[in-house]
Amino acid sequence: MKSFIQESFRAPAKPRGLRNEPLTIHIKQTTSPGSTIIVFVHGLGGKRYGWRATWGELPGFLFDDFDGLDVGLYEYTSFVKRLFFRRSVPLKTEAQVLADRLKALAETDQKIVLIGHSMGGLLIAQALVLLVREDRIDVLERIPGLIFCSTPWLGSLKARWPFSVLSHDGRALKPHGALVTDVTDAIMHEIQKDRFPPEAFALLASNDPWVDKLSGGIGIPKANRVTVRASHTSIVKPRNKENDSYTTIKRWLSTVAGISERPTSKDVFCKTIERLKSDLVTGSVAGAPTIQRVDVVERSSLYIPATWSDSKSNASGEDAAEYLLELSRNEDRGAPVVILGNPGQGKTTILLRVFTALANAFIDGKSQCVPVFIPLREFHQIKNLPDAELAVVIAEYLRRVSKLSEPPIEEVRQRLADNNLVLLVDGFDEILEQPRQFEINKMILAPIFSGFCFGTCRTDFFNRFLSGSQIAAEAHTIELQPFTKPNIKKYINKYFYDRNRSKLGKEFLGYLRSDLNLWEVVARPLLLNMILDVVENGEMNELVQADWNLSEIYRRCVTRWLKAEASKKSSVLDWEQKEGALIVVSVSLSSRGPLSSSETPYGNSSVLFERSEIFEVLDSSNLRISDCSLDKVVNDLCSHSFLLGDFEGRYYFLHKSFQEYFVARHILLSLRKGPDWLLASFSESIPVEVATYLKAMLDSALWTNSEKNSMTLHLVDLYGKSPQNTVRASATRQNSLYYLAKIGTREARDFVAEAIENESDGWVVRGGIIGLVLFCGESERIPQYLELLENREDFRSINLGYHLCYYGDQEFGDGYNDAGGAVCKGTVAAIIRHLRNPTYKNAWALDLFTLRCLFDRPERIKYAEQEIDGFGEFVQEISSPRENDPELTAAERERLRNLWRSHYEVDRKFPV
Numbered sequence: 001m002k003s004f005i006q007e008s009f010r011a012p013a014k015p016r017g018l019r020n021e022p023l024t025i026h027i028k029q030t031t032s033p034g035s036t037i038i039v040f041v042h043g044l045g046g047k048r049y050g051w052r053a054t055w056g057e058l059p060g061f062l063f064d065d066f067d068g069l070d071v072g073l074y075e076y077t078s079f080v081k082r083l084f085f086r087r088s089v090p091l092k093t094e095a096q097v098l099a100d101r102l103k104a105l106a107e108t109d110q111k112i113v114l115i116g117h118s119m120g121g122l123l124i125a126q127a128l129v130l131l132v133r134e135d136r137i138d139v140l141e142r143i144p145g146l147i148f149c150s151t152p153w154l155g156s157l158k159a160r161w162p163f164s165v166l167s168h169d170g171r172a173l174k175p176h177g178a179l180v181t182d183v184t185d186a187i188m189h190e191i192q193k194d195r196f197p198p199e200a201f202a203l204l205a206s207n208d209p210w211v212d213k214l215s216g217g218i219g220i221p222k223a224n225r226v227t228v229r230a231s232h233t234s235i236v237k238p239r240n241k242e243n244d245s246y247t248t249i250k251r252w253l254s255t256v257a258g259i260s261e262r263p264t265s266k267d268v269f270c271k272t273i274e275r276l277k278s279d280l281v282t283g284s285v286a287g288a289p290t291i292q293r294v295d296v297v298e299r300s301s302l303y304i305p306a307t308w309s310d311s312k313s314n315a316s317g318e319d320a321a322e323y324l325l326e327l328s329r330n331e332d333r334g335a336p337v338v339i340l341g342n343p344g345q346g347k348t349t350i351l352l353r354v355f356t357a358l359a360n361a362f363i364d365g366k367s368q369c370v371p372v373f374i375p376l377r378e379f380h381q382i383k384n385l386p387d388a389e390l391a392v393v394i395a396e397y398l399r400r401v402s403k404l405s406e407p408p409i410e411e412v413r414q415r416l417a418d419n420n421l422v423l424l425v426d427g428f429d430e431i432l433e434q435p436r437q438f439e440i441n442k443m444i445l446a447p448i449f450s451g452f453c454f455g456t457c458r459t460d461f462f463n464r465f466l467s468g469s470q471i472a473a474e475a476h477t478i479e480l481q482p483f484t485k486p487n488i489k490k491y492i493n494k495y496f497y498d499r500n501r502s503k504l505g506k507e508f509l510g511y512l513r514s515d516l517n518l519w520e521v522v523a524r525p526l527l528l529n530m531i532l533d534v535v536e537n538g539e540m541n542e543l544v545q546a547d548w549n550l551s552e553i554y555r556r557c558v559t560r561w562l563k564a565e566a567s568k569k570s571s572v573l574d575w576e577q578k579e580g581a582l583i584v585v586s587v588s589l590s591s592r593g594p595l596s597s598s599e600t601p602y603g604n605s606s607v608l609f610e611r612s613e614i615f616e617v618l619d620s621s622n623l624r625i626s627d628c629s630l631d632k633v634v635n636d637l638c639s640h641s642f643l644l645g646d647f648e649g650r651y652y653f654l655h656k657s658f659q660e661y662f663v664a665r666h667i668l669l670s671l672r673k674g675p676d677w678l679l680a681s682f683s684e685s686i687p688v689e690v691a692t693y694l695k696a697m698l699d700s701a702l703w704t705n706s707e708k709n710s711m712t713l714h715l716v717d718l719y720g721k722s723p724q725n726t727v728r729a730s731a732t733r734q735n736s737l738y739y740l741a742k743i744g745t746r747e748a749r750d751f752v753a754e755a756i757e758n759e760s761d762g763w764v765v766r767g768g769i770i771g772l773v774l775f776c777g778e779s780e781r782i783p784q785y786l787e788l789l790e791n792r793e794d795f796r797s798i799n800l801g802y803h804l805c806y807y808g809d810q811e812f813g814d815g816y817n818d819a820g821g822a823v824c825k826g827t828v829a830a831i832i833r834h835l836r837n838p839t840y841k842n843a844w845a846l847d848l849f850t851l852r853c854l855f856d857r858p859e860r861i862k863y864a865e866q867e868i869d870g871f872g873e874f875v876q877e878i879s880s881p882r883e884n885d886p887e888l889t890a891a892e893r894e895r896l897r898n899l900w901r902s903h904y905e906v907d908r909k910f911p912v
Contacts, residue, residue, distance in 0.1 A: 001021065001023045001024070001025055001072075001101065001104065001105075002018060002021045002023075002024045002025070003024070003025045003026075003027055004024065004025070004026050004027065005027045005028075005029050006026055006027070006028065006029055007028070007029045008060070008063065008064060009026055009059055009060035009063035009064065009071060010060075011049040011050065011053075012024070012049065015048075015049035015050055018075075021075075022074055022075060022076060022097055022098070022101060023039070023072055023073070023074050023101045024048070024072065024073050024075075025037065025070055025071070025072045026059070026063060026070060026071040026072075026073075027070050028063070028067075028068075028069075028070070035068045035069075035110060035111060035257075035259065036066075036068065036069050036070070036110060036111040036112075036113060036257040036259050037069070037070040037071070037072050037105060037108075037110045037111070037112055037113070038062060038069065038070075038071055038072065038112075038113045038114075038115060038253060038257075039072040039073075039074055039102075039105075039112060039113070039114050039115070040054075040055055040058075040059060040071070040072065040073045040074065040115050040116075040117075040120075041074045041098070041114065041115070041116040041117070041120035041121075041123055041124055042054035042055070042074075042075065042117055042118075042120050043116070043117040043118025043119040043120045043121075043150075044118055044119045046075075046117065046118075046120065047075060048073035048074070048075045049073070054117055054233075054236060054237075055073070055117075055236055055237070056236065056237030056238065056239075057237070057238060057239070058236055058237065058238055058245075058246065058249070059071045059073065061238065061241055061246055061250075062249075062250065062253065065241070065250065066253070066254075066259055066260070067259075067260075068259055069253075069257075069259060070110070072105075074098060074101070074120075076094050076097070076098075076123070091119070091122065091123060091126065092126060094123060095123055095126035095127040095129075095130055096127075096130060098123060098124070098127040099127040099128075099130045099131050099134075102127065102131065102139055102143075103131075103136065103139050105142070106138060106139040106142045109142075110142070111142060111143075111144055111257050111258075112142050112143045113143070113144065113145045113146070113147065113253060113256060113257055114143065114145075114146050114147070114198075115146075115147040115148075115149065115249070116146075116147070116148055116149065116151060117149045117150065117151075117235075117236045118149070118150050118151060118152065118210070118211065118232065119151075119152075120151075121148035121149070121150075121151025121153075122151060122152070122153075124146065124148075128140070128143075128146075128198075140198070143198045144198060144199065144256045144257055144258075145198055145199050145200075145201070145252065145253070145255070145256025145257065146198045146199070146200045146201065147200075147201045147203065147249060147252055147253070148200065148201065148202050148203070148216075148220070149203045149235050149236050149245075149249075150203070150204060150205050150208055150210070150211045150216055150232050150235055150236075151202070151211070151216060152210070152211045152215045152216065153215055153216070153217075153218050153219055154214065154215040154218060155215065198256075199224070199255075199256050200219075200220050200221075200224060201220065201224045201225070201226075201252045201256075202216055202217045202220040202224065202225045202226075203226055203228065203235060203245060203248060203249065204216045204217060204225065204226070204227040204228070204235075205227070205228065205230040205231055205232055205234070205235040206227055206228065206229050206230065207229070207230065207231050207232075208230075208231060208232045208235075209232065210232045211232065213227070223282075224252075226244075226248050228244040228245050228248065229244065230244075230245055251275070254403055255403050258403060260403075268408050268411065269362070269370050269408075269411070270362070270363050271402060272398050272401060272402040273359045273362060273363060273370065273371065273372075274359075274363060275401060275402045276359075276372075276373060276398075276401050276402070277355070277356055277359045277360075277363075279401070280293075280297075280352055280355070280356075280373060281293050281294040281297055281298055281352065281356060282294070283644070285349075285529055286344075286526055286529075286654050286655035286658075287344075287526045287527070287529045287530040287533065287557055287655065288529035288530065288532065288533050289533065289561060289564065290499075290533065290536075291529060293352075296349060296353075297349060297352040297353045297356050298353075298356045298360075301494070301498075302491070302494060302495065302498075303349075303353065304346075304483055304487050304488070304490075304491050304525060305318055305319035305320075305321070305322075305487060306319065306320045306321070306345075306346050306350055306480050306481075306483070306525075307319075307320070307480070307481045307482075307483075307484060308320040308323065308339075308478045308479065308480055308481060309478065309479055309481055310476070310477070310478050310479075316481075320339065320350050320478065320480060321350045321353040321354055321357075323478070324337065324339075324350070324354045324454055325354055325357055325358070328354065328358060328369070328422055328454075333419075333422075333452035334452060334476070335452065335474045335475055335476050336449060336451070336452060336453045336454070336455060336471060336474065336475040336476070337452075337453075337454050337455070337475065337476045337477075337478065338428070338455045338456070338457055338462070338471065338475045338476070338477045338478075339351065339454070339455065339456045339457070339477075339478055339479075339480065340456075340457055340458075340459045340462055340477055340478065340479040340480065341456075341458070341459060341479060341480035342458065342459060342460075342480075342524060343458060343524075343526070343655075343656070343657045343660075343689065344524045344525065344526025344527055344655070344657055345480045345524050345525070345526075346480060346524070346525040346526070347426075347456035347457075347458075347480065348426050348427070348456060349525065350456075350480075351373070351424050351426050351454060351456055352373070354371075354424065354454060355371050355373040355424050358371035358422060359371050368418075368420045369420045369421070369422055370415055370420060370421045370422070371421075371422045371424060372394055372397070372398065372421065372422070372423055372424065373424045373426065374394075374397060374423065374424065374425045374426065374448075375426045375427060375430070375646075376425055376426060376427045376428060376430050376431045377427060377430040377431075377608045377646075377652060378397065378608070378646065388446070388447070389447065390416065390447035390448055390450075390451075391409055391412040391413040391416055392409060393446075393447070393448055394412050394416075394421070394423070394448075395408055395409040395411075395412045398412070416451075422452070422453070422454070423448065423451075423452075423453035423454070424453065424454045424455075425448065425449070425453055425454070425455045425456075426455070426456050427456060427457070427656075428455055428456065428457035428461065428462065428466060428471075429457055429458045429461035429462075429656075430656065431443055440465045440466070440469070440808070441469055441808075444466065444469045444470060444471050445470060449471055455471075455475075458689075459479060460688060460689075462477075463829075463830060463833065464806065464807060464808070464826075464830070465808055473869075482520070482523030482524070483522070483523045483524075483525070483528070485519065488512075488519075488522055488523065488528065489509060491528070492505050492508060492509055492512075492532065493505055493509075495532055496508075496536075499536065501536070504535070504536070508532075508535050515548070517548070518531075518548050521548060521549075521550070521553065526655065526657070527550075527553055530553050530554070530556075530557040531548075531553055533557060533560065533561075534553070534556045534557060534560060537560055549696045549699055549700065550692065550693065550696040551661070551664070551693055551696035551697040551699075551700065552696075552700065554657075554658070554661045554693070558579065558642075558658070558661070559575065559579075561642070562575035562578045562579055562641065563575040565578065565640035565641060566578060566640070568640060570639070570640070571636055571639075571640045572628050572632045572633070572635075572636050573625065573628070573633065573636050573637075573640075577625055578636070578637065578640070578641050579662075579665075580623060581618060581623060581625075581633060581637055581641075582637065582641060582642065582662050583662045583663075583665055583666045583669075584617060584618060584621045584623050585614055585617055585618070585637070585662075586653075586659045586660075586662035586663050586666070587662070587663050587666045588617040588620075588621065589609050589613065589614075589617060608646065608650050608651070608652050609650060609651055609652070610649075610650055610651075611634060611638060611649065611650075611651060614634050614637065614638070614651065615630060615631070615634050618630060618633060618634065638651060642654045642655075642658045657689070660687075660689045660690050660692075660693060661693050663690045663693075664690050664691075664692075664693035664694040664697060665693075665697075666681070667681045667682075667686070667690070667694055668694060668697050668698075671711050671714060671715070671739075672707070672710070672711060672714075673714075674714050674717075675714050675715075675717040675718035675721055678714065678715075678718050679718065679721075679722075679732065682718065682731065682732045682735040682736060683728040683729075683731055683732050684728065684731045685731060685735075686735065694739075695742055698739070698742050698743060705745075708743055708745050708748075709745060709747065711743055712740060712743055712745050712747050712748045712751075715736045715739060715740045715743070715748070716736075716740070716748075716751055718732060718736050719732075719733050719736040719737065719740075719751075719755065722736075725761070730761050730763050730764055731763075733755075733759070733761065733764045733767075734761075734763050734764045734766070734767035734768075735767065737752050737755055737756070737764060737767050737768035737771060738767040738768065738770070738771040739771070740752050740768075740771070741768065741771025741772050741774070741775045741776055742771060742775045744775055744776055749772065749776055752768045752771065752772055753768075753772070755768060756768045756769060761798075762788075762792065762794055762795035762797070762798035762799065763798050763802065763816050765785075765788065765795065766785070766795075766798065766799060766802070769781045769782075769784065769785045773842065773843070774842075779842060782842070782843070782845055782846060782888065783845075783888055785846070786845065786846065786849055786888070786892075789849060789853075794817075796818075796853055797817045797818045798816050798817055798818075799850060799853070800818040800850060800853050800854060801816040801817045801818040801819065802816040803827045803830070803831070803850055803854075804818060804819075804821075804824065804827050806827075807826035807827045807829075807830045808826045809821070809823045809824050809825065809826045809827050810823070820857070822857070822859045822860050822862075822863040823863060824854055824860045824863060824864060825863070825864065825867045825868060827850075827854065828851070828854065828864050828868060828871070829868065831847050831850060831851050832874050832878060834847050835847055835848070835878040836878070841889075844885075844889045844892075845886070845888045845889045845891075845892045848878075848879075848889065848892035848893060848895075848896050849892055849895075851875075851878075851896060852892070852895055852896045852899055855896075855899055855900075855903070856899075858903065861903055875896075875900055876900065878893075878896075879893050879896040879897040879900055880893070880897070881893060881894075
């Protein structure tokens with residue numbers, strides 16, 4: 001090997017004198033030998049230097065743009081040169097020469113990245129096959145990445161007789177010839193992943209008569225294939241550094257080698273934001289495999305403006321994204337802005353739309369404002385987040401996303417100081433694995449949430465865990481509203497018009513007009529896309545007869561999606577096997593333990609997990625799939641299901657709601673199997689999100705009387721098997737009665753009514769009565785329960801303790817008993833919200849009673865007065881007489897008002 005030490009890349013003065021040197025290396029003069037070397041291998045008829053050199057300016061561009069990068073160029077005799085030189089040898093022999101040079105390079109401890117053009121890619125692959133067969137793992141471990149530019153893995157259709165017979169090159173490039181067959185066979189069967197670590201990329205030319213798209217990309221992961229506007233030769237001859245070929249190769253090189261360019265601070269952020277934006281907008285929309293995310297968040301062709309309202313200021317608007325963009329342009333941005341909404345309401349889509357608009361403005365030089373989009377699931381494992389400096393957190397995150405060698409901490413600090421960095425944090429409900437109130441209260445004090453930022457959160461989670469937090473006190477919250485009917489109609493027409501199926505769109509709209517319940521369902525974008533995907537791939541007659549509730553939408557979408565994934569050649573599982581494995585993964589990873597664990601099954605809500613965890617979960621479960629190794633099962637799930645990978649190779653569900661749906665499916669399957677299967681699921685409170693799907697599943701009109709009776713018997717049996725006075729046994733009985741009421745058969749209702757009369761545990765009684773009121777229409781149970789609460793101090797303690805624990809004012813200990821603490825902000829705020837919402841009207845009497853029990857302790861009133869703005873006015877408002885109040889509710893208002901008056905008579909320092 002011949003080396004040249006240079007300040008900038010330039011060809012040697014007499015390249016002809018290097019004919020006997022297969023490999024030449026260019027080393028930077030200003031630095032020590034680089035940590036990485038990229039070796040270029042040309043294709044048919046190529047050359048490394050001089051006029052019409054294969055690579056043009058590409059080696060020089062990379063040499064200039066990367067510190068710590070050496071450039072190697074490999075040359076061999078091919079095409080017409082074989083007619084004049086006796087050195088002409090078969091490509092397999094030339095591959096041995098290249099393999100020997102790689103062995104020598106490996107001794108320098110440098111990383112080696114190989115880039116091959118056309119036939120040069122085949123030469124690289126054959127050399128690696130030789131190294132594997134020689135068991136030179138030490139060399140392969142030095143090669144983190146391979147870049148193939150227009151490489152014909154299936155041979156070239158242009159390599160025909162007599163060229164394919166008379167020439168070494170022709171025989172090498174012959175379609176399905178001996179060399180390409182040997183290479184692909186070796187890669188598919190001999191080379192195992194743990195022995196062959198390089199990551200491979202394919203750069204394809206849009207105008208390439210020599211290498212078709214199938215031949216150039218086969219065997220390379222789809223995510224690692226990029227097609228650029230170029231010819232077979234121009235694809236490796238970029239004319240400038242803005243060329244698509246060059247920027248793509250540069251990004252791949254940085255990714256696999258872990259090296260960074262010699263950047264300006266602007267370049268660092270541009271590159272980082274471009275990479276972040278590319279990753280975030282790539283792929284399909286959740287629930288709709290045929291809709292690309294970029295068409296929704298950036299191109300606007302399938303974007304539905306989301307209406308919003310602000311409860312504090314009574315403001316509202318037609319497009320939440322436009323409103324947020326306007327706020328981002330204000331120099332005095334003020335407090336954080338939190339977007340609230342139900343699951344699938346489009347919160348993340350809106351945040352991505354704002355991010356892409358800000359990112360494009362920054363990348364195009366139209367704005368100095370740098371947007372940083374952070375999925376909060378990325379931070380649930382950072383235990384010291386509340387104590388970390390904001391600049392450090394952001395810089396470290398950017399380093400992970402863009403593979404920078406060093407986090408740009410000082411630049412981030414400067415941009416924060418200049419107020420030209422906007423944070424967009426997605427998913428407050430995913431910030432912790434285990435949503436316990438005291439941990440959330442601590443986490444929410446982190447600097448990342450202290451200044452201006454845009455955030456998203458599920459409404460229920462915000463009301464339960466964040467309503468009493470600092471961010472709720474300081475943040476400007478807007479809540480997304482259901483889509484308007486005109487916008488839904490426009491979207492449906494556009495959806496089917498783009499697919500040349502306008503007639504089907506009109507039929508579906510006609511069906512929508514006759515089903516008001518379905519109108520409410522499609523007002524959420526996730527559910528709308530899921531239904532449209534089902535409609536597009538089904539028959540209208542079947543769809544009209546469908547039981548369109550929440551669980552049925554998910555069931556049909558999941559089934560269709562998994563069937564489509566199972567039909568792909570690289571998939572090893574059928575769709576039912578995929579569903580079974582995903583159920584096991586969802587349940588087990590929600591508890592961070594195997595299904596047989598005695599720990600509470602859904603205490604955690606983990607959304608991010610390692611591949612190794614998926615492997616361990618499936619290995620420890622009873623799931624067995626014949627004729628398929630566990631490693632292949634895991635690969636299949638990670639490639640052909642609802643799982644996606646993040647920046648660091650961890651996995652999460654395409655949408656969190658799918659994970660919750662699969663957990664609910666597990667509980668339903670357990671309910672149908674028997675009480676022994678149900679015990680683990682019902683031994684604690686089921687998360688509200690999971691319970692929503694489970695109740696929708698039990699609502700299905702498809703259940704036969706025989707099936708309902710069977711589930712009723714299983715729950716009755718489960719109730720009888722848990723007589724102990726432990727927390728877990730009480731939870732089991734409470735869930736049993738609640739879901740018996742949900743099933744609603746005569747036998748189920750009678751059993752719940754009888755159990756209530758004989759039950760001594762107040763929590764269990766509460767679950768049974770609430771179930772009968774909500775699901776069976778037995779509103780007369782409310783006065784019965786209130787009478788029990790009046791007469792039984794232990795029942796009152798449990799009712800109040802349940803609220804205090806649920807809303808985060810009290811730690812859950814050995815049960816839901818009132819511990820007597822003064823802290824009550826979350827509970828009071830939640831009850832006030834309920835009393836202002838007509839949806840909860842049937843339970844207003846119970847809410848007013850609970851508030852009255854809470855205020856029996858003067859220290860709680862004082863605490864609420866100090867911690868809740870306008871507390872006195874709130875309580876006077878909700879305790880004042882109302883028209884059309886039921887008698888029981890009116891009586892409870894009067895009792896609360898009397899308590900309020902007596903408090904002021906005792907302590908005159910509070911104004912009446």
